[in-house]
Amino acid sequence: MKFKVVLEPAEEGGYVVYVPSLPGCISEGNTREEALMNIKEAIELYLEPTEKLVIGKSAEIAEVAV
Numbered sequence: 001m002k003f004k005v006v007l008e009p010a011e012e013g014g015y016v017v018y019v020p021s022l023p024g025c026i027s028e029g030n031t032r033e034e035a036l037m038n039i040k041e042a043i044e045l046y047l048e049p050t051e052k053l054v055i056g057k058s059a060e061i062a063e064v065a066v
Contacts, residue, residue, distance in 0.1 A: 014031070015032055
């Protein structure tokens, strides 16, 4: 899978990088290369399935096709 990421220079130096298509998926690095390496790891963790799905007792799960 490929994702577009946004790299922005940080005020204190280095870079902040985030993935617009994955809300909250953000990382940083001292260099451009380090920031890209770190965001790759962040994306992998973001996409990793959770072990347990926690839902309320009155909730239900459904699937929809788009």
